[in-house]
Amino acid sequence: MDSPFVLVNLKTYQEGMGSNAHRIAAAAETVAKESGAVIGIAPAFTELHPMSHHYAIPVYAQHIDAITPGAHTGHILPEAVRSAGARGTLINHSERRLTLADIGACVESARRLHLETVVCTNNDATSAAAAALRPDYVAIEPPELIGSGVSVSKADPGIIERSVNAVRAVNPDVNVLTGAGIQSGECVKIAVDLGTCGVLLASSVVKADDPEAVLRDLVSLL
Ligand SMILES: O=C(CO)COP(=O)(O)O
Incomplete structure (x- = not known):
């Protein structure tokens, strides 16, 4: 398989803003270089x-919003994200949910702009629906475990396995990520072993x- 992918969503945590965002990005760069893992970050738009x-x-x-350049106010234009240097985008995070129609439109816009797409889902049925839209990644995150400190890998490995199977059945070219409560190398290894x-x-x-120490542990068993 390709190098494992660790994507760190900085959300709107105060700790992920300003100089702290630089601290996390620098830590990610160091650990990625050391380990060969691909470590990305999703910071605030600014x-x-x-x-x-x-x-x-x-x-x-x-x-991103499913809009084209023009008269929209307070939206996130996919073209703006691209020109700010983004490699890709999350779509439909549990904390920023969209309709299925909007998810489809966002995936289409991103594809047109060569932005990688990571469509977040909350169960295996929505993972299958997301896979039908041909994103680069489907990221299964059970909402009840997000931010809980309880790892999906340990608390609900079945949802990972079912989502991997659901996505493969629809489109084997779509990669699967998982998240919610991931905190150690063991959590990451379980997720990777499940496909x-x-x-x-x-x-x-x-x-x-010490974000660098946590990142080093996350990739330690790969
Ligand atoms: O929502 C998530 C990542 O997008 C998961 O958040 P936690 O790692 O804080 O559970």
């Missing part, structure tokens, strides 16, 4: 440009006193 220009790690938007290509996570890295 930090896409500084992150993508200062660090040699892939940077992702947390959301995913990596993890999407937030709090264990963003809120850590």
Whole structure:
């Protein structure tokens, strides 16, 4: 398999803003270089440009809107995310849910702009629906475990397995990530052994006193 993918969503945690975002990005760059893992970050929109220009790690938007340039106010234009240096974007995160029609439109816009797409889902049925839209990744994250400190790999490995099977049945070219409560190398190893290509996570890295140590542990068993 390709190098495992660890995507750190900085959300709107205070700890992921400003100089802390730089600290997390620098830690990700160091650990990615050491380990060969691909470690990306999804910072706040206002930090896409500084992150993508200062660090040699892939940077992702947390959301895009299914709009084209023109008269829209307070939206996130996919073209703007692209020109800020993003490699790709999350779509339909549990904390930023969209209709299926909007998810489809976002995937189409992103594909047109050569932005990688990570469509987040909450169960195996929505994972299958997302796979039908041909994103690059489906990221299964059970909402009740997000930010809980309880790892999906340990608390609900069945949802990972069912989602991997559901996605493969619809489109075997779509990669699967998993997330919610991921915090250690063991969590990541379980997820990869169940057929995913990596993890999407937030709090264990963003809120850590030493993000570099947590990232090093996350990739330690791969
Ligand atoms: O929502 C998530 C990543 O997008 C998961 O968040 P936690 O890692 O904090 O559970």
